Amino acid sequence: KNQVEQSPQSLIILEGKNCTLQCNYTVSPFSNLRWYKQDTGRGPVSLTIMTFSENTKSNGRYTATLDADTKQSSLHITASQLSDSASYICVVSMTGGYNKLIFGAGTRLAVHP
Amino acid sequence: SQTIHQWPATLVQPVGSPLSLECTVEGTSNPNLYWYRQAAGRGLQLLFYSVGIGQISSEVPQNLSASRPQDRQFILSSKKLLLSDSGFYLCAWSRASGGSSEQFFGPGTRLTVL
Numbered sequence: 001k002n003q004v005e006q007s008p009q010s011l012i013i014l015e016g017k018n019c020t021l022q023c024n025y026t027v028s029p030f031s032n033l034r035w036y037k038q039d040t041g042r043g044p045v046s047l048t049i050m051t052f053s054e055n056t057k058s059n060g061r062y063t064a065t066l067d068a069d070t071k072q073s074s075l076h077i078t079a080s081q082l083s084d085s086a087s088y089i090c091v092v093s094m095t096g097g098y099n100k101l102i103f104g105a106g107t108r109l110a111v112h113p
Numbered sequence: 114s115q116t117i118h119q120w121p122a123t124l125v126q127p128v129g130s131p132l133s134l135e136c137t138v139e140g141t142s143n144p145n146l147y148w149y150r151q152a153a154g155r156g157l158q159l160l161f162y163s164v165g166i167g168q169i170s171s172e173v174p175q176n177l178s179a180s181r182p183q184d185r186q187f188i189l190s191s192k193k194l195l196l197s198d199s200g201f202y203l204c205a206w207s208r209a210s211g212g213s214s215e216q217f218f219g220p221g222t223r224l225t226v227l
Binding site: 004009034041042043044045046049089100101103104105106 | 154155156157158159201203205215216217218219220221223
């Protein structure tokens, strides 16, 4: 069964601290993996995309890693800001067809001052 | 640039009433279009997708239906709402150039069925 599992379910950190979110997937055939940021009550916005051959991708203070052998990804947030408070969703795309996406349930991050 | 619109932003409807949610995309042609539902604490669930006018595919059996009367318009409907239809509905589009294209999401509609 194609699944994406994320941990932790929720996380609270202080402003300025770093954090790492985890994503494990069992999706085949694999095309790429994206991390989305979803603010409360808004649609998700893509942060990073990685294909099978990419190990790491950065977007400002966000750094994503991918281990295609163990089927694990992580999203590292550096020097967190209050505006980082959101849900972070790991999404795996399957090859072929109409671009089917498998979504994780997300990690809800709260950054406190 | 491309933009995607959804309305209404929020909706409160009684059980048994009809539903119509609209999604429109600007700045692109022949997009793939998608309807998702997001329940609290759950991942997005794909409801319908469309690769062209009048072409609708359903991912899960349910009380809802979708239509695509124009190239950049996607409508989600129901004849009689159920309590379980409550949730956050997201429309998305992607380029029709094949798999692995990024999906761009609309702002969503919060539906509460009472």
